[in-house]
Every structure is written in structure tokens, then in C-alpha cells.
Amino acid sequence: MIEKDMVCIVCPVGCRLHVVKDGEQITVSGNTCKRGERYAVGEFTDPQRTVTSSVYVEGGHMPLASVRTEKTISKAKIPAVLEALKTVRPVAPVKVGDVVLPNAAGTGVNVIATREIRRK
Numbered sequence: 001m002i003e004k005d006m007v008c009i010v011c012p013v014g015c016r017l018h019v020v021k022d023g024e025q026i027t028v029s030g031n032t033c034k035r036g037e038r039y040a041v042g043e044f045t046d047p048q049r050t051v052t053s054s055v056y057v058e059g060g061h062m063p064l065a066s067v068r069t070e071k072t073i074s075k076a077k078i079p080a081v082l083e084a085l086k087t088v089r090p091v092a093p094v095k096v097g098d099v100v101l102p103n104a105a106g107t108g109v110n111v112i113a114t115r116e117i118r119r120k
Contacts, residue, residue, distance in 0.1 A: 048072035060092035
């Protein structure tokens, strides 16, 4: 049996959750809604995060553009995505929403620009 305590971040209530995994069964207590239960099970079995970072831009009025993943990815894949971003060098102009790294580290999720960078 594995137990874990966490705070739900789905809404402002911040329920204190207690998760118990016994064999294949996962039980959540402390939640006041179904969203809290879904959050706890997901966080317990495969935590997901949005990755935010920056990449160097060639020929831009600023040297860096901020970027993020379009959707959340498995927390275990974050180091691989960050390593892949080290090799990315988009050429200005870069617009918000431009894909700077498709299928980041085989996750099926694109990394997009979140800041516009004009040409010098």
C-alpha cells in the first residue's frame, strides 16, 4: 500500500487530499468535488506539467524568446524537452504561437513562442 497527501490546485478551495493505492485500486479522500478526485489520481499516477523556457533567436531585436508547451506533458519528460530546447534557434521574426519545436522529445506536444521577436 502507498499513501500520499497533497493539496488540490484545481480550484481556490485547496482541499487537502489523501491518496491511497492498494494494488490496482486508488482511493482519494478529502476532496469536495469530482475534479479534485481526477486531479489526485492524475497527479499520483502520471503528473503533468506545462514547460516554460526560452530559446535564442537569430537576427532578432532581442536575443531570447519565451516559449511553452502547447499542452501539459508528463513530468518525467521535462528534462528531455529542456535538452531539446537547447538546440533550437529560430530565425526572426518570431510570432506568438509559432511552433519552435514540434513533437518535443517525442511527447506529441509542440513548443510554441509566447513572445514576438522582430528582426533587427
